Amino acid sequence: MKRLFLFIFACSLLSPSFSQPTTKLSAGQIKLKLKKLNVLTSVLYVAAHPDDENTRVITAMANEKLAATAYLSMTRGDGGQNLIGSEIRDELGLIRTQELLAARRIDGGDQFFTRANDFGFSKSADETFRVWGKDEIMHDVIAVYRQFQPDVIITRFPPTTDAGHGHHTASAILAQEAFDISADKNAYPELASSFGVWQPKRLYTNTGRWWNKTINENTPGIIVVNIGNYNALLGESHSEIAARSRSQHKSQGFGSAGTRGNQLEFLEYMRGDRATKDIFDGINTTWSRVKGAEKVQTLVSKAIAEFDEEHPEKTVENLLMLRQEILKLEQSVWKVRKLKETEQLIQDCMALFIEAASDVYWASPGEKTNVFFELVNRSSLDITISKVHASGLDIDSTLNLPLKNNIPVLFKMKRNVASTNRFSGPYWLNEPHGPGKFVVEDSKMIGKPENDAAIQIHLDVMLKGMSFTITKPLIYKWTDPVKGELTRRFEVVPPVFVNLNDKVVIFPDGKSKMISVRIKSSSAAVKGSLRLQLPAGWRAVPEAIPFQLKEREEEQLKTFEVIPASNEITAVLKAVAEVNGKSFDRALQIISYDHLPLQVLMPEASAKLVRLNLKKEGETIAYIKGAGDDVPAGFRNMGYQVWEMKNDEVTAENLKRVDAVVLGIRALNTNTRIRFMMTDLMEYVKTGGTLVVQYNNNFDLETENFSPYPLKLSRHRVTEEDAAVRLLKPEHLVLNYPNKITTDDFSGWVQERGLYFPETWDPSFDAILSMNDHGEESAPKDGSLLIAKYGSGYYVYTGLSFFRELPEGVSGAYKLLANIVSLGKPKQLSPVKGKVKSR
Known part of the structure; x- marks a missing residue:
C-alpha cells in the first residue's frame, strides 16, 4: 500500500478533527439515514430533568417514524443525587448533561436545555416558577420551539400535581402555554425577529401509568405507539436501543435491560389538532411541504432505490444532485436540516476520514501548538481539499490537495492559538448564578447543550465540480494500554x-x-x-x-x-x-x-x-462509603482523622478503635455488603459506640435490618432551605454538647433541609427537630434527626443534607454534626496504625 506523507510548515496552513472517536456508519445505518431524508416532520419531547425523557418514544420517533426528534430538558439535573461519585450541584449538572448527550448519540435524538437550574425537589409548580422566573424560562422554551419548529410536542408529565414534582408540573405548563403563544409575533418579539414564529400542530402527553392506571390501547382518544418493533437496518428492536440509551444515566442508577417484542406507549391529547390513529395524522411529512422542492422528493427516492449496500459511494452522485436542488430552495428549517443531513451522508458514503489532533490537550492564547492531520478517502471517487481555515488557529490557506482511494494523507503544522480565544469551559457556568437559573450573556447559546469545540477546523472540498465545507473540532488523542485509542477535546486554558x-x-x-x-x-x-x-x-x-x-x-x-x-x-x-x-x-x-x-x-x-468557635470530642471517625459524597473532607476540616473503611475493614476489632462510625449517603442502597456489617455495627453501638446513618431511599434497600429499633423510611422531605426549624428537645445532649445549637444554626443552608425522612419510629428514638415546607404546617416533619440510646452507645438516623451543607461551609451544619459524632463519653483509644488516612 502506498502511503503519502505531506509536511506543511510555517508558510502553509491546514487542519481538521473530531471530539468523539471517529466512527463510521454501517451500510444499514446509511440506508436508514437515506430514508430519513424523505421524511419532513419533527417531534419535540419536553420534560424537566435528565432521565425524565422516555428514550423508548424518542428512539421510535427517530428511527421508525424517521422524524427529526429532540428532547428539551428544562434543567441539567444539578439538584439530584449522584450514584457514581461525589460531584453535586454544578458539577453533577455537567455530568448529567453529558449523560443526556451520550443517550442522544444512541437513540438518534437532538438535545436542548433552558437556563433553568435544578434547585432540588420542589413540591409545586408555583414554587418552581418563583425560583426559576417563569417568564425567562418561557422565553427559552419559545426559543427552542421557534428554532426547532416541531410539528408535534410530547410532554412526559401532566400539568397537575399528578406529575409528582414541581419541576415536572412546571415543564408541562410551560410546554402547553408555549404551544398557545409560539405563533404570536408579539410574544417575545426579539425571538420572532431571530427565528420567526411557529405553531406546532398538536401537543400530547406521554401518559404514565402511575397517574393513569387504567389506560390501555382501547382507551378513547388515546394514540398508541408500539415502541418494540424490530429495526432490521439497525439490528435491534427500538426498545433494545432505548435501553442502551437509558443506561447512560449512570449517575442516577438507571441502567436498563433491553426488551423484545411489542410494547405500547400511550399519548393523550392536550392541545391543537386531534390525531385519530397516528400521532402524525394530517401532517404533511413529504417534500411537498417545501415550496419548490418538487425535484427533491424524486431524487431522494432514486438515491434510496439505487443504494448499493456493498458500494455506498455509488450513491454520492445522486446525493450531490440532491444537494444542488436543496441549495435552490428558499431559506427554511428544512433546507438547513436536510442540507446538513445530505452533506453528512456524502461523507458517510465515501467513508471519508478527516481528523486533526494536537500534540497537547490544551494550550493558552498565543501559544504555539503542533497539529497532526490524517485524511483518508476510502472510496473510488476523486475529492480535493481546496482550502482550510480556522480562525482559532489563525489558519486561512488555499490548497490543491487530492485524496486518492484509500491512500492516507498525513501532515503536520505548527500554529499559534489565536490570542482572541476565550478560555474553554461550560458556557452556562461562565458567570456566577443564583438558585433559579444560569446567567448566559450570549443569547445565541441559549438552548444549546454544550459549547462548540474550542478550535474548529473548516475544510472546503471539491467533489465532481461541486464545493462544500466540512467542519471538525480539534482533538487530542492517545493510546491507553488497556482501553486502546482515546480522545478528548482540545482546550484553550490560562497559562x-x-x-x-x-x-x-x-x-x-x-x-x-x-x-x-x-x-x-x-x-x-x-x-x-x-x-x-x-x-x-x-x-x-x-x-x-x-x-x-x-x-x-x-x-x-x-x-x-x-x-x-x-x-x-x-x-x-x-x-x-x-x-x-x-x-x-x-x-x-x-x-x-x-x-x-x-x-x-x-x-x-x-x-x-x-x-467559628467549634468544639468536638474524639479523634477518629470511621466512614463507610455509600453513593459518594465529600462528608469525610468536612470531618477532616473539623480536625478529625478519618478512616475511610473498605468493606473488609469493617470488623469488630477495627470498630473498637474509632470514636464514631458514619455511613455515607445511600449506603443502604448502594453497598451490597452492608447487610453483613450490621451485626458488628450494632454490637459496636451496644458496647458504647456512636453510629450515624445518613439518608437513604426507601426502596432498593440492601437490608431492612439497619436499626436496633423499628424504623420506617419514607419519601418525606423539606425542600425549602430556609424552612423554620423547631427544637423539639432543646435539652437533649446533641443540642448542647460540645456546641450549643440554636435555630440560628440553621441559617444559610443550601438547596434543602433534608430528604427521605423516616415516617414512623420506635418510642426508643428521640425526635430532635421539627420542620416543614410552606403550606404543610398541619403535617410537620419530625423525623429529620432521630437518636436512640442502645446499650451504652448511640444510634443516629438523619436525613439532614449534611452532604450538601458541608461543602458550602455552612457553619451550623458543622456544629451540629460535631455534636452528633461527639455523643457519648470521649474514649482514650490507641492510634490506628497504618489505617487512618488524614489529609
Missing part, C-alpha cells in the same frame, strides 16, 4: 492553574492554619508570584510567594500561614497568580468517567473560610 487544596477551611478558634495552593503550568515555562485575597482583618504570611515552572504540566505546592480575625464569619478566600503583569485565578477540575467525554472545568480558585 497557569491555581488550586486550593480545600474547598472549605474551618477555623475553630483564633489559631492560624496553613493553607496550601497547588500551582500548575499549562505552558512550557511560566514565572510569576502567588497571592491570597483574604477578607478584611485576615492576614497571610508571606504576602506573596514567587514561583517558576520550567516545564509544561509542572506543579508546585506553595503554603501560606493564614491568621484569622477574631469574629465569627463566613467569607471567601481567593488565590491569584500574577504572570507578566496579568492575573490568573482559575482552578483546574477534571471530571472523568468511562461513559462520558472527559470534562475540564476552570472555576474560580476560591474556598470558603469559616471562622
Whole structure:
C-alpha cells in the first residue's frame, strides 16, 4: 500500500478533527439515514430533568417514524443525587448533561436545555416558577420551539400535581402555554425577529401509568405507539436501543435491560389538532411541504432505490444532485436540516476520514501548538481539499490537495492559538448564578447543550465540480494500554492553574492554619508570584510567594500561614497568580468517567473560610462509603482523622478503635455488603459506640435490618432551605454538647433541609427537630434527626443534607454534626496504625 506523507510548515496552513472517536456508519445505518431524508416532520419531547425523557418514544420517533426528534430538558439535573461519585450541584449538572448527550448519540435524538437550574425537589409548580422566573424560562422554551419548529410536542408529565414534582408540573405548563403563544409575533418579539414564529400542530402527553392506571390501547382518544418493533437496518428492536440509551444515566442508577417484542406507549391529547390513529395524522411529512422542492422528493427516492449496500459511494452522485436542488430552495428549517443531513451522508458514503489532533490537550492564547492531520478517502471517487481555515488557529490557506482511494494523507503544522480565544469551559457556568437559573450573556447559546469545540477546523472540498465545507473540532488523542485509542477535546486554558487544596477551611478558634495552593503550568515555562485575597482583618504570611515552572504540566505546592480575625464569619478566600503583569485565578477540575467525554472545568480558585468557635470530642471517625459524597473532607476540616473503611475493614476489632462510625449517603442502597456489617455495627453501638446513618431511599434497600429499633423510611422531605426549624428537645445532649445549637444554626443552608425522612419510629428514638415546607404546617416533619440510646452507645438516623451543607461551609451544619459524632463519653483509644488516612 502506498502511503503519502505531506509536511506543511510555517508558510502553509491546514487542519481538521473530531471530539468523539471517529466512527463510521454501517451500510444499514446509511440506508436508514437515506430514508430519513424523505421524511419532513419533527417531534419535540419536553420534560424537566435528565432521565425524565422516555428514550423508548424518542428512539421510535427517530428511527421508525424517521422524524427529526429532540428532547428539551428544562434543567441539567444539578439538584439530584449522584450514584457514581461525589460531584453535586454544578458539577453533577455537567455530568448529567453529558449523560443526556451520550443517550442522544444512541437513540438518534437532538438535545436542548433552558437556563433553568435544578434547585432540588420542589413540591409545586408555583414554587418552581418563583425560583426559576417563569417568564425567562418561557422565553427559552419559545426559543427552542421557534428554532426547532416541531410539528408535534410530547410532554412526559401532566400539568397537575399528578406529575409528582414541581419541576415536572412546571415543564408541562410551560410546554402547553408555549404551544398557545409560539405563533404570536408579539410574544417575545426579539425571538420572532431571530427565528420567526411557529405553531406546532398538536401537543400530547406521554401518559404514565402511575397517574393513569387504567389506560390501555382501547382507551378513547388515546394514540398508541408500539415502541418494540424490530429495526432490521439497525439490528435491534427500538426498545433494545432505548435501553442502551437509558443506561447512560449512570449517575442516577438507571441502567436498563433491553426488551423484545411489542410494547405500547400511550399519548393523550392536550392541545391543537386531534390525531385519530397516528400521532402524525394530517401532517404533511413529504417534500411537498417545501415550496419548490418538487425535484427533491424524486431524487431522494432514486438515491434510496439505487443504494448499493456493498458500494455506498455509488450513491454520492445522486446525493450531490440532491444537494444542488436543496441549495435552490428558499431559506427554511428544512433546507438547513436536510442540507446538513445530505452533506453528512456524502461523507458517510465515501467513508471519508478527516481528523486533526494536537500534540497537547490544551494550550493558552498565543501559544504555539503542533497539529497532526490524517485524511483518508476510502472510496473510488476523486475529492480535493481546496482550502482550510480556522480562525482559532489563525489558519486561512488555499490548497490543491487530492485524496486518492484509500491512500492516507498525513501532515503536520505548527500554529499559534489565536490570542482572541476565550478560555474553554461550560458556557452556562461562565458567570456566577443564583438558585433559579444560569446567567448566559450570549443569547445565541441559549438552548444549546454544550459549547462548540474550542478550535474548529473548516475544510472546503471539491467533489465532481461541486464545493462544500466540512467542519471538525480539534482533538487530542492517545493510546491507553488497556482501553486502546482515546480522545478528548482540545482546550484553550490560562497559562497557569491555581488550586486550593480545600474547598472549605474551618477555623475553630483564633489559631492560624496553613493553607496550601497547588500551582500548575499549562505552558512550557511560566514565572510569576502567588497571592491570597483574604477578607478584611485576615492576614497571610508571606504576602506573596514567587514561583517558576520550567516545564509544561509542572506543579508546585506553595503554603501560606493564614491568621484569622477574631469574629465569627463566613467569607471567601481567593488565590491569584500574577504572570507578566496579568492575573490568573482559575482552578483546574477534571471530571472523568468511562461513559462520558472527559470534562475540564476552570472555576474560580476560591474556598470558603469559616471562622467559628467549634468544639468536638474524639479523634477518629470511621466512614463507610455509600453513593459518594465529600462528608469525610468536612470531618477532616473539623480536625478529625478519618478512616475511610473498605468493606473488609469493617470488623469488630477495627470498630473498637474509632470514636464514631458514619455511613455515607445511600449506603443502604448502594453497598451490597452492608447487610453483613450490621451485626458488628450494632454490637459496636451496644458496647458504647456512636453510629450515624445518613439518608437513604426507601426502596432498593440492601437490608431492612439497619436499626436496633423499628424504623420506617419514607419519601418525606423539606425542600425549602430556609424552612423554620423547631427544637423539639432543646435539652437533649446533641443540642448542647460540645456546641450549643440554636435555630440560628440553621441559617444559610443550601438547596434543602433534608430528604427521605423516616415516617414512623420506635418510642426508643428521640425526635430532635421539627420542620416543614410552606403550606404543610398541619403535617410537620419530625423525623429529620432521630437518636436512640442502645446499650451504652448511640444510634443516629438523619436525613439532614449534611452532604450538601458541608461543602458550602455552612457553619451550623458543622456544629451540629460535631455534636452528633461527639455523643457519648470521649474514649482514650490507641492510634490506628497504618489505617487512618488524614489529609
